[in-house]
Amino acid sequence: MSTMAVPDVAVAQVDEGFWTRTRKIGAVLLALGVVATVVFGALATDQQARFTLSETDGGAALEIDGTIGAILFGVIAAASGVALLAGVPKRWLTTLLGVGIVAFVLSFLCWQVSAAPEGRNFMPMVNMVRGTFILALPLIFGALAGVLCERSGVVNVAIEGQLLMGAFSGALFGSLSGSVWVGLVAAAIGGAFISLLLAVFAIRYLVDQVVMGIVLNLLAVGVTGFLYERLMQTDAQKYNSAPRFGTWEIPLLSDIPVLGPALFRSNLFLYLGLLLVLVIHIALFRTRWGLRTRAVGEHPTAADTLGVKVLRVRYRNVLLAGVVAGIGGASYTLALYSFTKNMIGGKGFIALAALIFGRWSPTGALLAALFFGFADQLGTYLGAIGSGIPSQFLAMLPYLATMLAVAGLVGRVRAPAADGKPYIKG
Incomplete structure (x- = not known):
């Protein structure tokens, strides 16, 4: 038998x-x-x-x-x-x-x-590339915030709340001060505030990190929504009219076909986002800080044995992640739009997907964010040329691309071994 x-x-x-x-x-x-x-x-x-x-x-x-x-x-x-x-x-x-x-x-x-109808049967590549990068910007900042947290062993589901608080703080304090730089600093502090709550409850009090992230997202939606109705709706001129960063053109580079006008005639946030990808990638894989961060995210007990202050590294990196995400939120209100309730609209969760799709790497997260940004821009373009595809489906494109990428293309990826696991010093 x-x-x-x-x-x-x-x-x-x-x-x-x-x-x-x-x-x-x-x-x-x-x-x-x-x-x-x-x-x-x-x-x-x-x-x-x-x-x-x-x-x-x-x-x-x-x-x-x-x-x-x-x-x-x-x-x-x-x-x-x-x-x-x-x-x-x-x-x-x-x-x-x-x-x-x-x-x-x-x-x-x-x-x-x-x-497409006559006169609209063309695709302007400059606009497509520029739109892809603009729509990917909050995803880039959000995914980088996720990299900083999760490489340290802390799951960051609160990216949505960090982006939203950054957008709100930038709009409010930028309007009150009349300065984009004050708004930018306020946005960074707003994102760091959400991160501080995540760090205290997840690291100090060992609260489930996923649950805590969801709670913080709801907190950000509630607080910003309440203050928006009480302040910004009643007096938009005073509280919701922040100045905007203008376009910064880089000579010579801006003359490169297609990529030049799209990348080198842009605002501060695009340059800062790309610079942060480079800096964080080098720091993560080429510096002592990066080595300690990855050690804490993979095997905190061994890192502690070698003298690394595990909890200090986690606190510092989670706060730094909040600063990065807060600046990403400001890319909405200090460059493009006035603040509205829940204006992030799920981009924080797409940034989390970009983090996974990019395999917890800054450069991978950048490419994933651009993929999702292109899907978003494609939906906008198809709507503009009068595509026969229903507008509801076009609005779904970035979210559909997110699901297909994470479910079908990522395959088996391994998060940092200590990701989401509280560390209790013995």
């Missing part, structure tokens, strides 16, 4: 071994490629899909027949899936996955741009 059971087990193991994560992703890419080739190719028109290198329809542009482009890029996406299904070495997974996703998106865009 036992000898007959062995073949069944062996077959099960062979089946499980065949459908590896690489092959599963390949099957999904193949299906997407077929959909793009057949459906997008059929719906596209023979008009030229124009991708202009300027902010308008004039000037240089990349052009391709809508139908040909939709089919061609669909075939490329399907070919990427076939290559993964064939069992290519695992080191090619990221490259082929990226090629497949980009090809699928380009196939979709060839359909949409070519089918």
Whole structure:
């Protein structure tokens, strides 16, 4: 009886071994490629899909027949899936996955741009890139706040509240003082205040960190909503008219096609966000502070044995994360909009997803934030050209991209080993 059971087990193991994560992703890419080739190719028109290198329809542009482009890029996406299904070495997974996703998106865009009404059948690449970075900004700051916390062993679900408190504080104190710099400092303090509560309750009193993060988000929504109604709605001129950071143009770099106008004719927050990604990445992986932070996040007991002050490191990094997230919130109210109730609208949770998608790395978080920012900007663009896709679905795009990325593309990732685990000094 036992000898007959062995073949069944062996077959099960062979089946499980065949459908590896690489092959599963390949099957999904193949299906997407077929959909793009057949459906997008059929719906596209023979008009030229124009991708202009300027902010308008004039000037240089990349052009391709809508139908040909939709089919061609669909075939490329399907070919990427076939290559993964064939069992290519695992080191090619990221490259082929990226090629497949980009090809699928380009196939979709060839359909949409070519089918747009006359005069709107073009995509201004400068506006798309600029919009992607602007919409990704709060996600970049929020994800960096998550990196600082979770690399130290503290789960930061309170990113939403930190962003919101930063946006509110920047608007309020910027309006009262008439200074963007005072507003920026106030935003940093507002985000740090939420982080201080997280640190005290999670580190000192050992409250469940996820539950505490949710409570702090609700606290931020309640406090800012109450003060908005009492102050800002009654006298917006005094309490909700903060000055804005202007556009800072970097000579020479701003003349680079597409990327120049989008990246180097922007406000302080974009430059600061990109600089923080670089600084935190170097600090995390190249300095003594970074080594201690990662040690505390992976094995706090061993770090303590070597003389690292575990709780001090966690307090410091959680507060620093609040400062970063608070500045990210100010990117709304000191650069773009007036404050409104709950204006962050779930971006803190998308930033948390970007943190996971980026594998707890500053540069990975940046790329993930840009991915979600592009999905958001794409929805705006499709609405502007009169796409036949329902507006409700377009509004869902960034959240749908978040779910697909985290559930389907991340795969098995490992958070820092001590993430979310309170440390009690023995």
